Amino acid sequence: MATEFVARGSNLDLVGIRKEFPGFTAIDDLDLHIPAGEFFALLGPSGCGKTTTLRLVAGLEEPTSGQILIGGKDVSHTKPHERPVNTVFQSYALFPHMSVLENVAFGLKQRKIADPLKRASEALDLVQLGHLAGRRPQQLSGGQQQRVALARALVNRPSLLLLDEPLGALDLKLRREMQIELKAIQIEVGLTFLHVTHDQEEAMDMADTVAVMNKGHIEQMGAPEKLYDRPKTVFVSKFLGQSNLFIGKIVETSANSLSIDVVGYKISVPKDRAEKHTGKIAIGVRPEKADLFQNKPADSSSQNLIGPGEVKDIRFTGVSNQFLVDVPNIGLVTVFEQNEGNSTVELGDQVWISWKVEHSFGLADLPADTLDEE
Amino acid sequence: MRFALGKWALPLYTVLAFIYLLIPIAYTFVFSFNDSFKSNISWRGFTFNNWLNVCGEPGVCDAFGTSVLIGVVSTVLATILGTMIAIALVRYEFKARSQVSLLLFLPMATPEIVLGAGLASQFFNMGVTKGLGTVIVAHVMFCLSFVVVTVKARVASLDPALEEAGSDLYATPAQVFRKVTLPLLTPGIMSAALLAFALSFDDFIITNFNAGPVDTFPKFVYTAAAKGIPAEANVIGSAVFLVAIIAVVLVQLNSARKQKRLLAGK
């Protein structure tokens, strides 16, 4: 039953996973491939099935159907203690009746690996807690407990390390520190990390690949910057950062771009940045990619332009100013301007909004509140 | 003046209430030193003889020993059965949950005389001879629900992730139980066991119906009460009281110290 003491991570493959609980389906036909040594984040709102996915991989739940492969080996129906996987639990789940050192050595002792205490102290040194080895977990701060939980999992050199919102209980400042530390440790030990979180900044900051989950399936997956630059669904465009969406019918198609008609405005998107090329489509742009103009700029084929609209709200956040502009017939549009200290736009001003065509993206679906009058 | 009275009325009342609660204990203790002759009714002078020669009164030490034996056996059995039920109730999903809860609640809501008479009538109808065995059967029965309630509270306060962490760290279900669940439940199981022992040791009514010829300490006292309880019984009662109260105070001080140490560690 004991797994070999591997030092490198393994691939994880989920094939057609389905998990039903009495009354609802938590995961619906999920396929996922995570290459060895990657930092992979599962991102989604609570109830999207991300924690269930993690528990399935750990063996704490059994899939209703489908296969789980770790390093190519089918582990779908093996017990948690037989899987070469370790978990950092959300509540840390440190054993209160053992010292910090005994906690870290627990897995090693179970597998009868030589020198468990020596290896455990080394693991504690890795997370800079060697001096607290003799303490009880309850005597440590939240951040320290989190690191003990990490050491307790890492020391086993698992093929796959599962992190269940491990930073969720920490305050913002400590969370940012731990993110940096966690990423550094992952690079150092070279293991495969599967990280579950609802914090998009955390996911984008640390992961090599982010999968956005919604209602039991993966909406989109890819490198953080790709996901942000080119969301493919309404959910991803709204969950990962903010987006302005414009809905209209495709009226013009050229060799490399298409245009839609939104209440008289022509908004264009490069063909290779649109998920569909006919019919009704939602085109989006990120608020920081749009610019405000107090005088109407000249029309240009490389720019989309709408307006004029009235500035309804200005929010000062330090790094940027966030404007809410009410464009007649279109609605509210958000624009972020870098705070360079020279903004003259005031509440109630009439402004035009413009952005580069290449910054548009066309989505595969439409917002749920769109009326479907084809 | 009225204000000062309002401020001191409640503490004063509390002191009086405690005096009221403790008077019979003090009385029992004092009369364990009475240089009594036959019945221990009026004060005849101070002596250590009763303490030095507890077993001098025929039957009292045997009764005490029987009570301890019954208490230990019943406690062990009730604690094992009750702990199993408590774990099942908190950790497992099953259909008959509300029926099980009702079945556990009913013995606690039943007057002892009904429990005692019921069992006695069953033993009588089945032709079972009353003795040590029937007393133990009865004691396990009425202690069981109290064990479940006490252990259940502890299981409910135990994070299930701890057990999951155990199995995640390569422990088999049996090892998880032995190394994680059981040590963490120990305080709850211990207090349940102490409760069961106290209930069993002090029970008179159910025992009286089911003991037959077996003499327990409460039965001895009840029988003796007709002509006056011998001072040796006061000695045993007082000694048990002292041991129990010292144990409780030590446990309390210990947990207060632990609390302090934990706070200091942070």
Add this chain to the structure above:
Amino acid sequence: MAFAAFGHSGGSKSDFKTPRKTSVKVAMALLIPGMLYLGLFFITPLVSLVVTSLEVPDGSGEIGRYAYGFEISNYWTVIETYWPHIARSFFYALMATILGLLISYPLAYFIGVKARRWPILQGLMLTLVIAPFFISFLLRTFAWKQMFANESLIVTTLQSWGVLAPDQYLVGTDFMVIFGLTYNFIPFMTLPLYTSLERLDIRLLEAGSDLYANPAKVFARVTLPLSMPGIISGTLMTFIPIAGDYVNASSQFLGSSETAMIGNVVEANFLRINDYPSASALSVLLMAAILALVTFYVRRSGTEDLL
């Protein structure tokens, strides 16, 4: 000590949200031994009690020999014969429960609310509340008997003051039995009250005095309603055992033949004159009355999750 456990159980659910395990096999293996035990030694005895209560003398003329029958009139007979004992039992239980509540509430309030600032004192006082449990129930009761005995200082003093007539005594009276019952079950009342008062948020009282100003009104509108769960479990936990008690009312202890309760009658019929059907019929009546009371109480208060 026992019923104190109730105080902590008011609707306690698991503190954690992880779904319960669904392994029916393990759950059954854990449950069945204990449930079987209760079935065999709690449920069947109750059935046996009902069966016995309907039995008739077997005709041999020997004492204590009965045969199966369906003699419902046994119940009318015991009600007719023993209605004073039945009425007395419930009267004593009611009086002792009310007195117990009046004595315990201020005590529990002081320990649970006023003494919060001093946890060690709080722990010490709680130990003192349960201290009577550590000494035999019978010894405690006997101690009161001795203190209130006919030649005791208390009685002679009361006689010399004229409170008692020269030939009037305390032991054997309703007063003495109620006194003993009240005393013996005070911890059962105080602990559940303490548990619910201890959880009382003091800020609510402050908010109350802010809104109602008058301490009596704050008590009536805030403290009392919030401590209701404690009052409910405390009164149940004292009333039930008191209604079935027979030690306090027996003539060896604080009572006399004038104070005999249901328990005394059951004991005498069962253990001394071997009239099993009468003893069983009375027990069944007592059980039925208690169950009706508990059901009514639980329905009224909504604390269905007593365990």
